[in-house]
Amino acid sequence: AQKVTQAQTEISVVEKEDVTLDCVYETRDTTYYLFWYKQPPSGELVFLIRRNSFDEQNEISGRYSWNFQKSTSSFNFTITASQVVDSAVYFCALSAPHGSSNTGKLIFGQGTTLQVKP
């Protein structure tokens, strides 16, 4: 079975603080993909990043960075120098490639609500 766990339900930080959102996943597939989505109050899920299971290089995009560690089945997301506009619910998700029983569909964690206070 595939599962994504986001243990942090809510996080509150003050603007300019760094914050890390944790994501732990379970899968029996050897090839899989991991995602992060942002859901602002408007409700629309916004794609942030996709990583495949063979690429463990960390990635940085502006203030965002992702740490993928296969050994611990984790795909954590760090926001550096947080801003009020970062306030949203963040979802980690998992998917298996074409040909498996979970083709295409995303398995989401329960989400972490991030509140950035001015």
Place this chain on the structure above:
Amino acid sequence: GAGVSQSPRYKVAKRGQDVALRCDPISGHVSLFWYQQALGQGPEFLTYFQNEAQLDKSGLPSDRFFAERPEGSVSTLKIQRTQQEDSAVYLCASSLGLAVNYEQYFGPGTRLTVT
């Protein structure tokens, strides 16, 4: 270009009524997914289409739920004899292809409240 659109954005139904939720995917996107998001939870997969073919409906919670995409573009999710537990946000997503090399783009969702 235009993103995924969904209508209506909000729907209130009395228990027992039938509802139809519409999704207009991004033009040219082959794959279309429906997810259900209960309050405070992550989205859960319902069904997906590749063009007009419904390739997976394993997530539909009961036979009261039915989805179609007859011409391979617009899709409709129908819920018959709505129950209170059907109250949720229904999200539609589309992608260029079926494989996960293509990210899914989500619409704003339809918030269904069953009273």
